[in-house]
Amino acid sequence: MSKPSFLRSALEGASGLWQKRVRHPGFPDVDAADPERRGQALYRRGRYRMRAGEIEAALEDFERAIELLPDFAEAIASHAECLDMLGRSGPAKPEYEKARQLWAEDRGGTPDRSYVFRQQGRLTFEVESYELALKRIKTGSFPLSASGNALLARGKPEEALRFYEQGLKVKEKDPAILALKGEALSMLGRYRQAVDAFNASLNGNPRAPETLSGRAIAFAAMGRLDKANDDWRRQFSLLPETQSAARACVALRLADYEAALPELERAIEKSPDDPYWRLYRLTALKRLRRPLGAALPPRGVAAWPRPLFDLLAGLSAAGDVLAAATTEGRRAEVLFQMERFREVAERAPPAMIEYAAARNELSQRR
Amino acid sequence: MFSVIIYGRNDSHGYNLHKRAAISFNALAEVMSDSHDEILFVDYNTPDDHPTFPEAIHDTLTEKAKKHMRILRVRPEQHAHLKSKTHLVALESQSRNVALRRSNPKNRWILYTNTDMLLLSRNEGESLSDILGALPDGFYQVPRFEIPEMLWEAAFDRKDPAGNLAKLRDWSMRFHLNQVVHNFMPMKYDALGDFQAVLRDDMFAIHGFDESMILGWHCDSNLAARLALYRGRVDTLMDKAFGYHCDHTRVAAANNKGRKTTMNSHDKYIWNVSSPYIPEQADSWGWPDVEIEEVRLDRDTSYERYTAGLSKSIEPATVPFTSTSCEWHLFDDLTYDLSHTLPFVCDQMLTYPRSTAVMVVGSRAEFVSRFATAWRGMGLTGPVLVPRECHLDLDHPAIETGRFADLLRRTDLFLFEFGLTTQKDGDPVRTGREASPTDRKQLKIVERLFRQAASTESATRPAGRRTPRRFVGVNVIYNKYWPIFTDYVGANINPFCSQVLAGFPLEVPVTMKEKILKFRKRTG
Numbered sequence: 001m002s003k004p005s006f007l008r009s010a011l012e013g014a015s016g017l018w019q020k021r022v023r024h025p026g027f028p029d030v031d032a033a034d035p036e037r038r039g040q041a042l043y044r045r046g047r048y049r050m051r052a053g054e055i056e057a058a059l060e061d062f063e064r065a066i067e068l069l070p071d072f073a074e075a076i077a078s079h080a081e082c083l084d085m086l087g088r089s090g091p092a093k094p095e096y097e098k099a100r101q102l103w104a105e106d107r108g109g110t111p112d113r114s115y116v117f118r119q120q121g122r123l124t125f126e127v128e129s130y131e132l133a134l135k136r137i138k139t140g141s142f143p144l145s146a147s148g149n150a151l152l153a154r155g156k157p158e159e160a161l162r163f164y165e166q167g168l169k170v171k172e173k174d175p176a177i178l179a180l181k182g183e184a185l186s187m188l189g190r191y192r193q194a195v196d197a198f199n200a201s202l203n204g205n206p207r208a209p210e211t212l213s214g215r216a217i218a219f220a221a222m223g224r225l226d227k228a229n230d231d232w233r234r235q236f237s238l239l240p241e242t243q244s245a246a247r248a249c250v251a252l253r254l255a256d257y258e259a260a261l262p263e264l265e266r267a268i269e270k271s272p273d274d275p276y277w278r279l280y281r282l283t284a285l286k287r288l289r290r291p292l293g294a295a296l297p298p299r300g301v302a303a304w305p306r307p308l309f310d311l312l313a314g315l316s317a318a319g320d321v322l323a324a325a326t327t328e329g330r331r332a333e334v335l336f337q338m339e340r341f342r343e344v345a346e347r348a349p350p351a352m353i354e355y356a357a358a359r360n361e362l363s364q365r366r
Numbered sequence: 367m368f369s370v371i372i373y374g375r376n377d378s379h380g381y382n383l384h385k386r387a388a389i390s391f392n393a394l395a396e397v398m399s400d401s402h403d404e405i406l407f408v409d410y411n412t413p414d415d416h417p418t419f420p421e422a423i424h425d426t427l428t429e430k431a432k433k434h435m436r437i438l439r440v441r442p443e444q445h446a447h448l449k450s451k452t453h454l455v456a457l458e459s460q461s462r463n464v465a466l467r468r469s470n471p472k473n474r475w476i477l478y479t480n481t482d483m484l485l486l487s488r489n490e491g492e493s494l495s496d497i498l499g500a501l502p503d504g505f506y507q508v509p510r511f512e513i514p515e516m517l518w519e520a521a522f523d524r525k526d527p528a529g530n531l532a533k534l535r536d537w538s539m540r541f542h543l544n545q546v547v548h549n550f551m552p553m554k555y556d557a558l559g560d561f562q563a564v565l566r567d568d569m570f571a572i573h574g575f576d577e578s579m580i581l582g583w584h585c586d587s588n589l590a591a592r593l594a595l596y597r598g599r600v601d602t603l604m605d606k607a608f609g610y611h612c613d614h615t616r617v618a619a620a621n622n623k624g625r626k627t628t629m630n631s632h633d634k635y636i637w638n639v640s641s642p643y644i645p646e647q648a649d650s651w652g653w654p655d656v657e658i659e660e661v662r663l664d665r666d667t668s669y670e671r672y673t674a675g676l677s678k679s680i681e682p683a684t685v686p687f688t689s690t691s692c693e694w695h696l697f698d699d700l701t702y703d704l705s706h707t708l709p710f711v712c713d714q715m716l717t718y719p720r721s722t723a724v725m726v727v728g729s730r731a732e733f734v735s736r737f738a739t740a741w742r743g744m745g746l747t748g749p750v751l752v753p754r755e756c757h758l759d760l761d762h763p764a765i766e767t768g769r770f771a772d773l774l775r776r777t778d779l780f781l782f783e784f785g786l787t788t789q790k791d792g793d794p795v796r797t798g799r800e801a802s803p804t805d806r807k808q809l810k811i812v813e814r815l816f817r818q819a820a821s822t823e824s825a826t827r828p829a830g831r832r833t834p835r836r837f838v839g840v841n842v843i844y845n846k847y848w849p850i851f852t853d854y855v856g857a858n859i860n861p862f863c864s865q866v867l868a869g870f871p872l873e874v875p876v877t878m879k880e881k882i883l884k885f886r887k888r889t890g
Contacts, residue, residue, distance in 0.1 A: 077602075084605065089488070096605040103599070104502035115642060119598025126599055129551035136550075140637025142591055146552070153598055167640065176641030205645050242570055270567075 039069035040124050046078060047128060055082050073102035074125045110353060112235065112249035113217075114183050114210045116149045117351075123150035141170040145177055152180070157187035175204030179211040186218045186351075194218040209238045213250070221350035225359050229254060232356075244270065245277065252353050255360035257284040275301045275309075280353075282312050283337065304330060311337055367400035367495040368475035369566070373408040373461030376419040380619035381515065386482040386612045387419070388426040388524040393484040395431035396527035399493035402472045405435045407481075408461035409661075411445040415836060415868065417668060417717050424663050426524045432663035438464055439659040441719065446832035452580040453628060459575035459585050460653070466574050467652030468660075469566060474498070476569055478562040478586070482612040483510075485561070486531055486538075488605065497606045498563060505593040506563040506603045509546040509555045511538065511610050518612045534610055544608065552587075552594030552636075554602070559586025561609040564593060572596055573644045574651040576635065583629040587636045596642035659719055666745070668716050675712055675744030679736040680705040690796045692844045692862045700786050700805070701795045702841045702865055704733055710864040711781070712740050714838045723748040723776050727815045728783030729808045731758045732791060733840070737781070738764040751777055755811060770815055774826040782816045783840040784809060784847040813850060820854035823871040838868040852876075 025048060029041030046061030062079035065072055080095035102121070109117025127150045130143040137143055148163030161184040167177045182197035198215035202208065216231035236250045236259070244266035251260035264281040271277060275297045285292050295313035297306055307324045310316035311334070318338050325331040332348035335341075336358055344358035374387070394405055409418035418437050420427065427435075440461065448457065466476060475498045479485070485494055485508075517537060522530045538544050547556035572592055579585050594600050618624070644651070661668075688703055715724070724741065728734045738750045742764045752758060753770035760767075786805040793799075801809065816839075819826075823835055842851040843862045851857065853876040857869035 080605065081602075089605075093605055100502055100504075100601070103504070103601075115596045116598075121599060123598055126551060126594075133550050137637050140633060142552075142595075142637050142639050145640050146595060149595060150598060171638060171640055174640050176643075207645055207648070208643075240570075242567070 035068040039065040039072055039075070040122070042068070043072065043075045043078070043124055044128055046075070047125065050078065050082060055085055058082050071102055073099040073121050074123075076102065078125070109351075110249045111243065111246040112209070112239075112253075113213050113351065114179065116152050116180065116183060119149065119153040123153060126150050139170065141167040141174065141177060144170065145180060148180060148184070152184055152187065155187075157184040160184045161188070173200065173204060175201040175208065175211070178204070179208065179214060182211070182214050182218070186214060186221070189221075191218040191222045195222070207238055209235045209246070212238070216253070217351050217356070220356055220359060225363055228356065229360070248277070248280065249353055252280055252284070253356035253360070255287070255357045255364060257287045260284045261288070273298045273300075275305050279305055279308055279312075282309070286312065305333065308333060308337055367403055367473055368398075368477050368498050368563070369403070369465070369469040369473045370394055370405045370477045370479060371408070371462050371465040371469070372405065372479060372481050373410055373456065373458065373465070374419050374481050375410050375456045376412040376416045376422050377455070379456075380482075380614040381617040382519060382614065383481075384423050384426070385519060385522075385524060386614060388423055389518060389522050389527075389530060389612060390481050390483050391420070391431045391435065392428045392524065392527040393530060394479070395428060395434045396531065397485055397487065397494040398430075398434055400495040400499070402470050403434055403495055404470055404473070405431070406438060406465040406469060407435060408438045408440060408465045410440045410456040410461045411442050412439070414442060414718055415714065418661055420663060421661065421668055424667070427663065428525055428527060429664070431527075435663055437661040437663070438468060439661055440464060441659075443831065443833045444653075444656060444658075448580060449832075452582075454580065454582050457580055458582070459577045459579050462585075463574040463577060463652035464656075464658055465652075466566075466569055467654055468658065471566070473566060475501075476564050476566050478564070478589070479560050479609070480611075482614060483560050484513075484531065484534060484610045484612070485607050486534055486610060487607045490535070492606075494607065497603070501563075501603075503565055504599070504601045505565075505568070505590075505597045506561075506601045507554050507558050507590070508561040508603045508607055508609045510557040510560045511543050511545065511608060512613045513537075513543065513610050514541075515613050515616055517541075538608070538610075543610070546604070552590045552600055554590070554600045557611065558590055560611055561603075561607075562586065562589060562593075563603065564589075568593065568596060572642045573648050576644055577647050577651060579630045579635060581628050581630045583627070584632060584635050585630070588630075588639065591636050591639040592642040595639070671744045672712060672716050675740040675742075676709055678743035679740035680708055688795070690862075696796045696798060697845055698801070699796050699799050700784060700801060700809075700841060700845055700847075701789050701793060701797070701799050702785060703795050704730070704736065704785075704791055707840060707865040708733075708736060708740060710866045711737060711838065711840055712744060714836075714866060714868050715741065715746065715779070716744060718746070718779060719748075720746050721748045722746060722778045723751055724779045724781055725751040725753070725773055725777040725819070726781045726783070727753060727756055727812050727819075728758070728781075728785065728840070729787045729805065729812055730783060730785040730789060731760060731787075733783050733785060734758055734765070735760055735762050738762045748778070749776075753815060755815060757808075757811070770818075774819060774822070775828055777819075777835065778828070778831075779835060780819055780837045781840065782812060782819075782837065782842075782851075784812060784845070784851075785841050813847070816851070817854065820871045821875060834870045836868060836870055838866060841865050842867050 027041045027045040029037045030045060032038040042061045042065040046058040049058035049061060059079060059082045062075045065075040076095050077099035080092040083092035106120035108120055127147055130147040133143040144163045144167035148160040152160035164177055164181040164184060171177060178197050178201035182194045182201060185194035185197055195215055195218045198211055201211050212231040212235040216228040219228035232250050232254050236247060239247050244263045248260050248263035248267050251263060261284045264277050264284060267277040268281065278297060282292050282295050292312060295309050297309045307316060307321045311318060311321045322334045325334045329352060332344050332352055332354045335344045336354040341358035341361045344354050345362060348355040407420055412418055418439055420435060420437050462478060469476060487497060521533060549556050575585055576588050579588060726734050726737060734752060741750055749766045750764045751773040752760060752765050752767050753773055754767050755770050786801055787808040788802050788805055820837060837855045839851040842848050843860060843865060851867055854871055855869045856872050857867040860867055
């Protein structure tokens, strides 16, 4: 045995003492009864297998995940990528497209609120990637904020809050993370604590339109409409004119239809296919007692909010439209069009435009 | 549909830059099919006396590339406030933001890439405009593949982008070029900065690139981190297009010093990013209030301006050639051929901003007036400042006269002409003519003003100006004004035939003591 190879062999043996071996992660939820948990676990195992080069096995996992959750865009995109890697690019192409379409159909939050609420999809891939990053990055807040955001966007504020708290340990008093914490607390209904977090954030960065929006919503939910309106007015003044859709939303919350109207017209010009800007424009015209003209949704809008256009055009009865509203939010939208503001103020989620607008309508009546 | 944003300067960044860039510009234009598409090239901090980088290589660009390209020129003076804070001569964040601010608002997408990339759609014949036009809102990346230096350098024809893309389609399979390099999120892929497609509205909402990143590297990763927060997801376009990079590591670029490379902090700008927004630069990113010159390659080109200016000031030659001489016995003869010299003088001017104010101090009134005609003819709009002390009787709409001391504070560029007042156009050149008393009197004035301007240059700059002003000397080679001019101005050695020297004032003029010491050393 030559000297170098002896040394190499000795070092190879010794290196095992300190080199951590890659552990095969467990995926206990692949047998869960809940299709969501099971689908997500299958997706995660598929991604793991994909990284390990077991493409066929990954394909199977993705297929099972899609079977359970047909709108699971992440699984469809990963399935497409696997097919593509195997040279089956033809069948992969429509799947890539389908994934993108699914994400696009996922209507995000309004543009005046925190960017977090505009994130689309399950974000499983992102959460998984950031978990991987967190194993390596011990002194960075980014993976913590990003993971928290993905969870918040998926309606898991409690889990999100934990990530934000950890993030604040890395980046103490960071205004951005404090604002995210405020949003998580607000979603949990802990409005007073949310206002505290927003206050702390605004101390660090007073010119943050989205933080003002978060605090305004929390104030409104606490019944402090005057304070909420102050924040919305300040937010409106801070938003650049280029962000017409966001400005329109703020004006609508204030029930200031005169201010909302030109912004809505600019928003329609920018996004002619978005039905809500047209709907809100009609709403503003109606509240200002001006003629509505043709109350038509953009072409291709067959489902919600089409019934609201029919209601405004007098083509459907209010009761029928209300019956067609299947969620709490949609009911609030119909009730607002029916000018039943008290019910909206009592029942709608505080983050909705209609909630704030109804509260302001009631206050103006007084 | 989309604005491609790239940046650079007229230097030699990395190996065979000119070929790489021409290949890339032409290939980018080749995948454009919408009339609003544009290639925004920010020419950052190229010296004022140089043309912009795309102008320097325009003959290697296709008509389509020239049509789609808008060059935004950031002058050294506009970079001067950052100069002491960075070792780099071109700044990525500032460049990309300057372009973003001035991008076509009709375009929904911004594509960030670099001047050595080729984008190949996977569906042959599909343009990038078609691809981006059909995409839902999002933030998209594609993996970058490398092209070995040998391949692009030897086999690509700069002016045949379609042929180059066809070759690439073939090579990618034949030589196994397509290897996706995955990366940690939010980067998704390695070398992500070579394809980041972002909504223009999103870029405005997040306040552009982070302009505090002035040490180089990671600007792309910082953008990815902020957009990953903003959008939640980083999407891929790998089913639609691949990006190919002309590898250029034979020679390290200026920003690559191996392990000693200075970089923006990885931790600060990637792993500790907590917001998509940069409130500190919300109102200032992309320098909204700074006037940035725009240069086109498809119209009003430098060559067109140059010929327009000269055509107005000189007539074509009527003889096959004229002659002069640089023999030493003619050292004191200050005659020169004005029509021959003027093209070389104008050559020094054309790359300056159109609003430049030039001070002209001269002996020959005809030189000054014909120069003023050429100046206006070249589309330069700034005044030609002539000190009253010159006593030149001139009536030209471009010329403004005033006290030398007052004009100094308004001047951006100096032009000193050392000729003979009495020389008329058509007089013989360098035949041993001696200066008359009138000539000598005028030359004394020019020399005195030159010494004064050059030695006080830094103290007499216009308010707010940081960078030194350039001096151009006419008829300062192989005559007594050669040493005088170069005592004060750091000029190159130029051929006698051009009659022109140019440079920036020396911090300390060459002294008599230095000259004596140099002479003693030479004579042993």
